[in-house]
Amino acid sequence: xxxxxxxxxxxxxxxxxxxxxxxxxxxxxxxxxxGRKNRDWLHGLLMSAPAVxxxxxxxxxPFGYAVVLSFYNVRLGSPLAxxxxxxxxxxxxxxxxxxxxxFLRALLNNLTFAVVVVPLQTGLALALAILxxxxxxxxxxxxxxxxxxxxxxxxxxAVIWRLILARSGQGMLNSALHAVSFGNWGAFDxxxxxxxxxxxxxxxxxWQGVGFQMVILLAGLQQIPGELYEAAExxxxxxxxxxxxxxxxxxxxTLVFVAMLTSVLSFRVFDQVYVLVKGGGLDEDAARTxxxxxxxxxxxxxxxxxxxxxxxxxFLIVVALTLLQRRVVRPGNED
Amino acid sequence: MSSTxxxYRRTACTGLALALPLAxxxxxxxxxxxxxxxxxGSGKGAISVWAHQGQKSEDTALQKAVKSFNSSxxxxxxxxxxxxxxxxxxxxxxxxxxKLPDVMEFDxxxxxxxxxxxxxxxxxxxxxxxxxxxxxxxxKAQGEINxxxxxxGMYDSGLGIYGNKKxxxxxxxxxxxxxxxxxxxxxxxxxxxxxxxxDSDGKTLDLQxxxxxxxxxxxxxxxPIVWSAGGSLLKDGxxxxxxxxxxxxxxxxxxxxxxxxxxxxxxxxxxxxxxVALSWVGHWMYPTYSKALGSDLVVLPLPDFGNGPKxxxxxWAWGIGADTKNAKAAGAFMDxxxxxxxxxxxxxxxxxxxxxxxxxxxxxxxxxxxPLQLFADQLAKPCGDSDITKSCVSVTRPVTAGYPxxxxxxxxALNSIYGGADPKSALAKxxxxxxxxxxxxxxxKIP
Numbered sequence: 001x002x003x004x005x006x007x008x009x010x011x012x013x014x015x016x017x018x019x020x021x022x023x024x025x026x027x028x029x030x031x032x033x034x035g036r037k038n039r040d041w042l043h044g045l046l047m048s049a050p051a052v053x054x055x056x057x058x059x060x061x062p063f064g065y066a067v068v069l070s071f072y073n074v075r076l077g078s079p080l081a082x083x084x085x086x087x088x089x090x091x092x093x094x095x096x097x098x099x100x101x102x103f104l105r106a107l108l109n110n111l112t113f114a115v116v117v118v119p120l121q122t123g124l125a126l127a128l129a130i131l132x133x134x135x136x137x138x139x140x141x142x143x144x145x146x147x148x149x150x151x152x153x154x155x156x157x158a159v160i161w162r163l164i165l166a167r168s169g170q171g172m173l174n175s176a177l178h179a180v181s182f183g184n185w186g187a188f189d190x191x192x193x194x195x196x197x198x199x200x201x202x203x204x205x206x207w208q209g210v211g212f213q214m215v216i217l218l219a220g221l222q223q224i225p226g227e228l229y230e231a232a233e234x235x236x237x238x239x240x241x242x243x244x245x246x247x248x249x250x251x252x253x254t255l256v257f258v259a260m261l262t263s264v265l266s267f268r269v270f271d272q273v274y275v276l277v278k279g280g281g282l283d284e285d286a287a288r289t290x291x292x293x294x295x296x297x298x299x300x301x302x303x304x305x306x307x308x309x310x311x312x313x314x315f316l317i318v319v320a321l322t323l324l325q326r327r328v329v330r331p332g333n334e335d
Numbered sequence: 336m337s338s339t340x341x342x343y344r345r346t347a348c349t350g351l352a353l354a355l356p357l358a359x360x361x362x363x364x365x366x367x368x369x370x371x372x373x374x375x376g377s378g379k380g381a382i383s384v385w386a387h388q389g390q391k392s393e394d395t396a397l398q399k400a401v402k403s404f405n406s407s408x409x410x411x412x413x414x415x416x417x418x419x420x421x422x423x424x425x426x427x428x429x430x431x432x433x434k435l436p437d438v439m440e441f442d443x444x445x446x447x448x449x450x451x452x453x454x455x456x457x458x459x460x461x462x463x464x465x466x467x468x469x470x471x472x473x474x475k476a477q478g479e480i481n482x483x484x485x486x487x488g489m490y491d492s493g494l495g496i497y498g499n500k501k502x503x504x505x506x507x508x509x510x511x512x513x514x515x516x517x518x519x520x521x522x523x524x525x526x527x528x529x530x531x532x533x534d535s536d537g538k539t540l541d542l543q544x545x546x547x548x549x550x551x552x553x554x555x556x557x558x559p560i561v562w563s564a565g566g567s568l569l570k571d572g573x574x575x576x577x578x579x580x581x582x583x584x585x586x587x588x589x590x591x592x593x594x595x596x597x598x599x600x601x602x603x604x605x606x607x608x609x610x611v612a613l614s615w616v617g618h619w620m621y622p623t624y625s626k627a628l629g630s631d632l633v634v635l636p637l638p639d640f641g642n643g644p645k646x647x648x649x650x651w652a653w654g655i656g657a658d659t660k661n662a663k664a665a666g667a668f669m670d671x672x673x674x675x676x677x678x679x680x681x682x683x684x685x686x687x688x689x690x691x692x693x694x695x696x697x698x699x700x701x702x703x704x705x706p707l708q709l710f711a712d713q714l715a716k717p718c719g720d721s722d723i724t725k726s727c728v729s730v731t732r733p734v735t736a737g738y739p740x741x742x743x744x745x746x747x748a749l750n751s752i753y754g755g756a757d758p759k760s761a762l763a764k765x766x767x768x769x770x771x772x773x774x775x776x777x778x779x780k781i782p
Contacts, residue, residue, distance in 0.1 A: 073775055075776065076428065077428055077429075077448075077452045078451075078452070078776065079451060079452060079453060079782075080776065080777060098764050098767050098768055098771075099768075163601065166599060166601040167599050168538075168598065168599035168600075168601050169536065170599075170601050170602065171599075171601065192754050192755075277547060277549060278546065278547060278549075278550065281544065281547060281599070281754075282547070283751075283754050284549060284747065284750060284751060284754075285751065285756075296743075299425075300739065300743050301739060301740050301743050301772070302428075302739060302740075303772070
């Protein structure tokens with residue numbers, strides 16, 4: 001893209017160097033007079049200013065704070081002055097057996113959650129989108145039905161799922177299983193059993209979130225021209241081949257975007273764990289996520305320094321993973 | 336990004352990094368901003384009051400008390416603000432001391448933390464001597480730090496086991512009638528077994544599991560097991576050697592072994608509907624249970640794990656804001672709030688044991704021979720928070736500014752023990768975490 005220079009651009013300061021992002025192709029508008037510096041970088045800066053300043057104010061500065069705070073022993077509302085702690089908070093996170101155990105477990109839980117949820121939710125969203133991408137009577141109704149859970153706040157959904165997963169014979173899931181198994185199913189403690197606690201949370205999260213990804217993919221599907229399918233049919237392509245060679249390439253970009261979004265969101269998992277723990281019966285060790293640990297450390301135990309260290313470590317891990325993911329699945333040329 | 340902007344970025348980052356620590360430290364404490372001091376004032380004018388929004392009946396009782404105080408005299412005008420109970424403590428924690436009201440309510444165990452953060456003023460010189468003398472010993476114990484009083488409650492609290500007489504008799508279970516012939520933990524376990532035989536689903540006990548135990552209910556409801564086993568949450572500012580003793584570990588093993596008998600009580604009606612014969616809960620369920628069971632309801636003490644039966648105590652209390660400029664008027668309002676009429680109205684509303692001697696003596700529920708006499712008997716034998724002997728019963732949760740950590744770690748451990756974790760390692764872990772936190776905070780010494 002080339003930019004159009006406004007007539008009154010600010011005179012370049014003495015410290016300005018030619019930008020590295022100079023457009024090498026001949027500008028379409030008018031050629032810059034020789035000797036006049038290209039000011040693309042300035043316009044780029046101006047145009048991105050709103051977004052960048054938002055990022056700095058709401059991400060950069062708090063993160064900077066978190067890094068600084070993690071080197072101190074800081075307490076909420078403590079009359080003691082914060083004392084410099086050096087790397088102590090980090091040392092505890094990784095070597096103190098009492099602290100590092102739950103923390104590493106929380107990291108593992110987060111990772112498990114992401115590894116399971118990203119393919120599962122993306123796949124399910126794609127399946128639903130294909131299912132709902134047809135001309136039916138009242139298709140809008142079906143689409144809104146599938147989209148409905150997204151509208152409800154997670155906190156509310158988690159409260160309802162508490163009743164579904166309750167460990168007594170009266171829990172909805174247990175009584176349903178009891179009914180379909182002709183009374184051979186007793187009461188099972190879904191949330192209290194370390195083997196199924198995380199799985200329960202995954203199921204509820206996927207159910208709540210899948211509608212959102214479905215809508216995005218549906219939009220992607222509708223971008224694919226119908227002629228392609230007609231052509232494929234003339235070539236005697238089977239349903240599967242049409243899907244393989246027309247649908248998938250057509251929504252590749254959308255799919256990559258959805259997978260990226262889901263993975264970023266899946267690292268943030270907090271609400272459902274928080275609500276379910278407060279609701280009791282949840283195996284906390286098996287379901288603890290890093291966000292949950294950070295929030296409870298900061299606001300239940302007033303330990304801001306420790307919580308900052310947790311968030312810093314987590315931020316670095318998430319950034320690294322996101323970069324890695326970008327490397328692996330480079331989105332195709334999105335127009 | 337171009338090389339120039341990289342240069343800029345570096346400068347900006349360096350600047351930011353240099354400026355941030357100062358800003359961060361200024362923002363986060365560094366001595367709580369400014370010195371607060373209470374002034375007696377003239378005893379006239381308007382005072383602000385904060386209270387937690389509880390059950391509707393409680394709110395009405397409090398609003399009525401404020402209204403009648405305002406109309407009973409013309410010097411002081413009280414302005415009451417109700418704040419939702421779930422956010423109440425967080426609200427006070429997050430409010431600067433200078434912005435706090437003249438009179439405020441707080442949950443008993445959080446008091447020490449507010450004193451430590453200089454948010455409460457001692458009340459001894461502002462409330463009348465009669466009011467102080469009339470407070471029950473248990474209520475005074477909860478409100479006292481280093482010989483000064485910071486809070487007094489209108490009502491107290493107590494734990495017990497409600498029993499369904501019909502079901503207990505049907506299973507042939509012998510149960511205690513008062514504190515002196517209390518059942519041991521083993522007898523209690525045996526009772527659960529005997530009840531199980533007669534029970535359709537084999538669940539015979541309610542432990543109020545619905546909200547989980549990783550919260551204040553966990554600490555309040557089950558710390559008595561620790562105390563009754565001869566341990567404590569904190570001894571001389573240390574948890575190690577108090578919370579993780581072998582006796583406490585084995586008591587927690589017993590607690591863990593009850594889980595198969597526990598009804599999850601998803602609907603909250605396990606006891607009222609007669610699905611279980613025993614319910615381990617506080618005084619607040621009495622109105623509901625007595626309506627449901629009538630004369631079949633019996634109130635029993637918690638089982639004894641070797642160091643005598645124990646119960647928690649303490650509840651919401653009233654104190655004076657550290658920065659009040661009208662402490663005399665605040666004290667006058669507290670005197671009024673703690674008179675028999677207002678306490679009777681409030682405790683009728685919530686079924687709690689009154690926290691003053693005269694109101695307790697007049698209470699229909701708690702007087703000798705009343706249906707809840709047991710709770711009054713328990714409160715008549717207060718232990719305080721440190722001197723937990725065999726003969727006293729009502730233990731105050733640790734009065735320390737580090738209480739938020741103590742309760743968080745203990746209730747976490749309890750929750751995981753109930754979920755099947757090894758009691759020994761869970762308690763040891765909690766004790767280590769508490770001690771670590773105390774050493775990080777120089778023992779939470781209250782100046």
